[in-house]
Amino acid sequence: MNIFLKFIRYISAFSLMGKISTFIIIFMIIIAVFAPLVSPYPPDKSSGPALSPPGSKHIMGTDDLGYDIWSQIAHGARVSLIIGIGTALLASFGGGIVGIIAGYKGGLLDKTIMRIIDIMIVLPDLPLIIILAAFLGPSLVNIIFVLTIFSWIRPARIVRSQILMLKEMDYINSAKTYGAGVMYLLKKHFLPEIFPIIAVNMIRLSSRAIVSEAGLSFLGLGDPASKSWGRIIHYATNFRGIYYTPFWKWWLLYPWLTLIILVLALAFLSQELEKVYSLRK
Amino acid sequence: MKKRGKSRIVEYIVTLLIIITLNFILPRLMPGDPFLFLSTDQGQDVMYSEEQRQQYLEYYGLNKPIIEQYVLYLSKVIRGDMGLSLYYNEPVINIILRRLVWTFFLVIMSVIISTIIGMILGSISAWHRNSWVDKILYFKLIILSEIPSFLLGLILLFVFAAGLNLFPLSGAITHYAEFDNGWEKVIDVLHHAVLPIIALSVTRLGGTYLLGRNSVISVLNKDYIRTGRAKGLSKVRIIGNYVIRNALLPVITQVFLSLGGLVGGAILVENVFAYPGLGHLMRESVMIRDYPLIQGIFLTVSIFVLTANYLADLIYVKVDPRIKNNSDTESQ
Numbered sequence: 001m002n003i004f005l006k007f008i009r010y011i012s013a014f015s016l017m018g019k020i021s022t023f024i025i026i027f028m029i030i031i032a033v034f035a036p037l038v039s040p041y042p043p044d045k046s047s048g049p050a051l052s053p054p055g056s057k058h059i060m061g062t063d064d065l066g067y068d069i070w071s072q073i074a075h076g077a078r079v080s081l082i083i084g085i086g087t088a089l090l091a092s093f094g095g096g097i098v099g100i101i102a103g104y105k106g107g108l109l110d111k112t113i114m115r116i117i118d119i120m121i122v123l124p125d126l127p128l129i130i131i132l133a134a135f136l137g138p139s140l141v142n143i144i145f146v147l148t149i150f151s152w153i154r155p156a157r158i159v160r161s162q163i164l165m166l167k168e169m170d171y172i173n174s175a176k177t178y179g180a181g182v183m184y185l186l187k188k189h190f191l192p193e194i195f196p197i198i199a200v201n202m203i204r205l206s207s208r209a210i211v212s213e214a215g216l217s218f219l220g221l222g223d224p225a226s227k228s229w230g231r232i233i234h235y236a237t238n239f240r241g242i243y244y245t246p247f248w249k250w251w252l253l254y255p256w257l258t259l260i261i262l263v264l265a266l267a268f269l270s271q272e273l274e275k276v277y278s279l280r281k
Numbered sequence: 282m283k284k285r286g287k288s289r290i291v292e293y294i295v296t297l298l299i300i301i302t303l304n305f306i307l308p309r310l311m312p313g314d315p316f317l318f319l320s321t322d323q324g325q326d327v328m329y330s331e332e333q334r335q336q337y338l339e340y341y342g343l344n345k346p347i348i349e350q351y352v353l354y355l356s357k358v359i360r361g362d363m364g365l366s367l368y369y370n371e372p373v374i375n376i377i378l379r380r381l382v383w384t385f386f387l388v389i390m391s392v393i394i395s396t397i398i399g400m401i402l403g404s405i406s407a408w409h410r411n412s413w414v415d416k417i418l419y420f421k422l423i424i425l426s427e428i429p430s431f432l433l434g435l436i437l438l439f440v441f442a443a444g445l446n447l448f449p450l451s452g453a454i455t456h457y458a459e460f461d462n463g464w465e466k467v468i469d470v471l472h473h474a475v476l477p478i479i480a481l482s483v484t485r486l487g488g489t490y491l492l493g494r495n496s497v498i499s500v501l502n503k504d505y506i507r508t509g510r511a512k513g514l515s516k517v518r519i520i521g522n523y524v525i526r527n528a529l530l531p532v533i534t535q536v537f538l539s540l541g542g543l544v545g546g547a548i549l550v551e552n553v554f555a556y557p558g559l560g561h562l563m564r565e566s567v568m569i570r571d572y573p574l575i576q577g578i579f580l581t582v583s584i585f586v587l588t589a590n591y592l593a594d595l596i597y598v599k600v601d602p603r604i605k606n607n608s609d610t611e612s613q
Contacts, residue, residue, distance in 0.1 A: 115292070118292060119292070119295065119296045119299060122293075122296055122541065122586065122587055123296070123583070123586075124541050124544060124545060124582050124586040125545060126545030126548055126549070127544070127545065127548060127563065127578070127579050127582045127583070128303075128579070130548070130564075130567060131307065131567075131579055132307075134567045134575065135307045214429070214432075215429065215431060215549050218431060218549065218552070219549070219552060219564050220564075220568065221567065233435070237435070242443075243439075243442075243443040243450050244443070248443070252435070256432060256435060259432060260428060260432060263428065263429065263432075264424060264428070267424055268424065271423070
């Protein structure tokens with residue numbers, strides 16, 4: 001209950017767009033979690049006439065096989081959620097550990113890590129993601145793994161610079177002279193400082209991961225077993241004659257809109273959090 | 282400065298070596314040999330007879346020890362030999378060179394356009410700092426550029442090309458068209474490129490706008506601008522003559538740094554518009570599992586991005602000698 005109140009108080013400091021974005025994101029998470037309950041039809045079975053426009057039976061119409069678009073979008077939200085949260089968590093955790101080690105140990109280890117980061121930064125990520133996905137075979141786990149490889153750099157750099165700064169602080173030094181170990185310092189002093197910055201960065205990471213997965217699926221390189229939003233778009237754009245028929249007005253438009261709304265909501269939210277965070281500093 | 286330049290060069294060469302090595306290792310990590318994997322993949326219709334397989338194994342030296350293979354691969358790549366495409370049965374380098382032009386065209390055009398528009402909007406914003414114009418531009422542009430370019434491209438394609446019939450649906454040039462003169466051809470090519478270029482440019486706009494705004498603001502605070510204003514020079518004159526010229530340098534660096542991201546965007550956008558560049562080729566080659574071609578494209582794109590980054594580094598150091606001092610303290 002306490003956390004809930006804290007959360008409400010935090011949100012109430014947001015601007016209108018920030019509040020709307022938060023609401024949208026929570027709404028999408030609820031849809032993802034309760035996908036089987038909120039979708040009236042199974043997402044992978046024909047449930048009506050093919051290519052019927054939005055109406056009372058199918059609020060977002062059906063695709064060429066008669067699958068309900070809304071049910072597909074609701075289930076697709078799960079894929080986006082898994083990809084976004086999975087990648088952001090893994091990358092923040094991994095990058096955070098790397099950053100702590102580099103910042104705290106310093107020396108040759110730090111130099112080596114920084115060199116690797118320098119190299120990672122110039123690698124063209126999307127082509128490499130496509131290649132890795134093609135070679136490893138497309139599955140959700142592989143896609144999260146590949147996206148994580150290209151996402152840990154930013155958290156690692158943020159954490160490292162924070163640790164470097166904190167390390168020189170007087171209170172850390174005095175804690176050390178009193179015999180505080182690394183783990184103690186980490187728990188009591190470093191993590192509380194680092195955590196909010198990483199949390200804000202995680203929103204950006206998850207947004208990037210969701211967009212990358214959509215891009216891969218759009219190319220036809222996503223997990224064939226999971227119906228993600230990008231995959232609906234892939235099928236729609238590959239439908240023969242999609243350009244000459246009105247079908248795109250629901251088949252393509254609704255997954256497109258959901259993706260755009262989610263990406264913009266995440267962008268607004270992270271902008272908002274950065275603002276709130278820098279004000280508090 | 283020299284030392285820094287040298288160590289950067291070494292870094293780039295190491296990066297390139299890593300990319301080439303990745304290119305070498307990845308297909309070899311697959312179960313079986315690359316051609317076994319290739320010929321049995323998901324019923325794709327590229328099948329090889331035993332004889333063909335042996336021929337390819339021989340051609341790529343895949344029956345030799347791994348170190349020898351690696352050295353062979355390296356020496357081939359250095360000579361610009363990326364092998365034969367399995368599908369087109371043609372040297373990979375030739376196929377790539379044919380397609381590269383279109384990707385270059387898209388990327389360079391959208392760099393130019395987004396830089397010019399971003400700079401203009403950034404200058405407007407900086408000149409009217411903290412006014413409503415500035416605030417609207419600031420928030421709207423940054424949010425607008427969060428929209429991924431391929432999603433923007435999709436809606437442009439369906440609204441303006443499919444719906445309103447204003448632009449062609451796909452390709453870079455009208456096939457089999459007879460052009461009376463060069464101009465008509467240029468117009469036709471531009472007509473095909475408008476939507477992909479818009480899609481790519483918008484994503485970059487937020488970055489250039491921010492940079493333009495910041496650098497113009499910092500220039501506006503300089504004494505010589507105050508003198509110019511006091512002399513009664515017009516707004517346009519001050520911005521055009523003094524501000525832009527002095528604010529341009531960081532923008533040029535950013536142009537080179539953003540090329541990597543743009544190439545990534547171009548890969549997706551080309552597939553939206555079936556634009557015959559490297560990105561479209563890459564997807565095709567992934568679909569038909571043409572590994573030598575995939576590797577060749579990846580190598581080409583990487584070299585392009587690495588070169589752009591290196592140029593950005595060079596310009597950065599040349600333009601701002603202070604970097605050389607800062608870099609030492611920064612890396613500590």
